[in-house]
Amino acid sequence: MSLTVAVIGAGIIAVEHLDALKGMEELQAIAVADIDEAKAEKISEDYQVKGYSDYRKMIESESPDIVVITLPHFLHKEAAVFAASKGCHILLEKPMALTITECDEIIGAAEKNRICLMVGHIQHYFQENIIAREQIESGELGELIMINETRHMNYFTSGRPQWFLEAEKSGGGIVMNIGAHCIDKTQWLMGSRYAKVLSKLTYRGEVEGFSPDVEGSGLLYLETIDQIPVTISLSGYEGVPKHVTELIFTNGMMKVEVGKGVWISEGDAYQLVHYPKGSSPFKKQFAELTAAINRKEVIRNSGEYARSIIEVIEACYRSNKEGKIIELKDASLQRRSDPLF
Incomplete structure (x- = not known):
């Protein structure tokens, strides 16, 4: 069974992630959320996924296995901590957070809820x-x-x-x-x-x-x-x-x-x-996260x-x-x- 993926944010990087998910047998994109409803609607139509204006409602309604966070930097910590609290594995775009203190809060939330946390250092x-x-x-x-x-x-x-x-x-x-x-x-x-x-x-x-x-x-x-x-x-x-x-x-x-x-x-x-x-760097990144979730392999990022x-x-x-x-x-x-x- 494929792992389900929901994306928070509907900007350029979100599109890169959604494009990478196409054709990946172990992953399936199911939803996208953006405070800009027009952006969310456009992405939902283009990629045949559900659209939301509130990522919290999306996570609670869809219960995705993985959440990809592509928000402005100052929103990273809040979204990551919330997703972790709901048991979602996380792919968080770089930079991880504004400060190392915020990084520690995210790491703590991931450890507490026993979820996989990967940060998108795509290089x-x-x-x-x-x-x-x-x-x-x-x-x-x-x-x-x-x-x-x-x-x-x-x-x-x-x-x-x-x-x-x-x-x-x-x-x-x-x-x-x-x-x-x-x-x-x-x-x-x-x-x-x-x-x-x-x-x-x-x-x-x-x-x-x-x-x-x-x-x-x-x-x-x-x-x-x-x-x-x-x-x-x-x-x-x-x-x-x-x-x-x-x-x-x-x-x-x-x-x-x-x-x-x-x-x-x-x-x-x-x-x-x-x-x-x-292959696509974004596909390689998803493959590593999938291996960590399904086969307990190490996440380098x-x-x-x-x-x-x-x-x-x-x-x-x-x-x-x-x-x-x-x-x-x-x-x-x-x-x-x-x-x-």
Whole structure:
């Protein structure tokens, strides 16, 4: 029998999840809820699921096995705790919550109600990142020395919902929303928790008719417990879009661009790596959650793992404010042998 899935939120990411559910034998989408009734109705018609304007009523009426939460960040904790209290397994979009305190409340609710909690750190399932991790583990390029991650995009667009640009609701700007992907991806690739953070942020974003109070750029210096240095450059101002991860080894270099390819250095030039395309990252994510529910397999993107990302982000804001390196208190000795990686 298929596990039933209900989605909270009817935005762009909800559509990604619903598309991924198509053709998955062990899962069946049954309902969607959004406070915007028109959005909920449109999704319900497009995907032949029931539509609700109140997610609480949806959960109580449908009793889904799994709830996918795709709400604004400030609503994550409330929705996750409620879903857990009703015995629903949870796939919660990133970032997990606004603070590590909220993360702890969600984790506590999941443990109390004995449900599976997965946080949607989707970078783990992109084929390019999988290939990069396999390359690191192979040791063919020698020892990993450092990583430089660059992510440039126009963050302050008129089409971005306003709550993204209000710190109280979003938790922050480009570091919280996009940086979460970068921090997660680099940490996961290395299989080692971050232990130190130094950051410099700018707050110069502008949107017509509104003054954002979130950061528009960030230059982050991070160091793992294995003392591997990582730089993450984030810019949300106008310019040429860029999303590149460069990994430096003792015997070569590797460049990763999600959706485009993986390149490995040969001599003084990069050569494209040929690899199978793989299935949808969202399908892979659902498959892992299903395996955890049905076969008690380990969830890599657990609440505990996702909490570590929020811990780093909080340290970034604190470092910028205090002008110093922040050492992470909760950075325990996690290695690839740990199921979190």
